[in-house]
Amino acid sequence: MDYSFCGNSGLQLPKISLGLWHNFGEVDDFANARKMILHAFDNGITHFDLANNYGPPPGSAESNFGKILSSDLKAYRDHLIISSKAGHEMWSGPYGDGASRKSLMASINQSLKRTGLEYFDIFYSHRYDFQTPIEETVQALIDIVKQGKALYIGLSKYPAKEAEKAYEILAEQHVPCLVYQDKYNMFHRFPEEEHFDLNEEQGVGFVAFSPLAQGLLTDKYLNGIPDNSRAANVHGFLKKEDVTIEIVNKVKELNQIAKKRGQTLAEMALAWVLNHKGVTSVIVGTSSVDQLDDNLGVLKNSSFTEKELHDIGKII
């Protein structure tokens, strides 16, 4: 595994991290979830990304991760970077959603209990809620660190203006924002508009989620929608209607380039994300150990020629 420093900090993150959004909940195969987590760790993936609402049902990915930690990884707590988040709907009523102090404080206590952890390495505000004053959210994050419940703070899915304001307040209070997390892949390049420059200026790392566009940027959908795919799964966030003819045609062309490079499309899609100098780590999701191995293969070839980048650019 390769590791790189996260922004202007002393913390190194693996180039490939593992996310537990899908496939680690109570509805999923626990033995498979355990195998993927242990295989990831055995291959140098030290960073596991959670959120309060991952499941389904919400909370069950944290509970399952807690079980695996306790049965298999207890001795390795200091080898691990475990993140969680609060900000999307988790429980009913006005306090189970959003970025208020009430919600963040209650949620981190619940997440610590479910995972059995004493502290998270990184705790995120999962989204900007367009209502809570940024000062309130940021003060709650600072207090979470001061209470010893998290070592570092992160933000996810914040508009650049609000992220900048939050970074400034956090820096003034000597709890700098470690990392910003957003969607970044060949089909979704929004962070290139403002966030990469802002993060570089402010010394904040960037971790990319859904680097494979939830599986679209793999060979999975080249010949239709397989039964064992996220798009076919009732619990999947990706919908069948997201697998459009336009997307599949682009994926077919990208697959040809990947073949010429001697790698799978998943490897090439991850390499493309990692090729951006602003990206610290990509958080992949997987439904099997084989997929994880495929994705780890990116580390063998993650550089591009100018011509390849140009050809990919034309397709995407």
Ligand SMILES: NC(=O)c1ccc[n+]([C@@H]2O[C@H](COP(=O)([O-])OP(=O)(O)OC[C@H]3O[C@@H](n4cnc5c(N)ncnc54)[C@H](OP(=O)(O)O)[C@@H]3O)[C@@H](O)[C@H]2O)c1
């Ligand atoms: N901050 C946020 O708001 C936010 C939002 C979303 C995600 N995240 C984080 O980012 C993580 C990753 O997101 P994601 O799951 O959307 O990532 P992704 O890597 O884009 O998609 C993962 C899915 O793609 C398929 N796949 C993965 N590798 C494959 C391969 N080599 N060949 C064929 N198919 C492959 C699998 O789906 P199948 O089931 O079809 O096999 C897998 O579950 C999440 O777990 C979470 O930690 C954060």
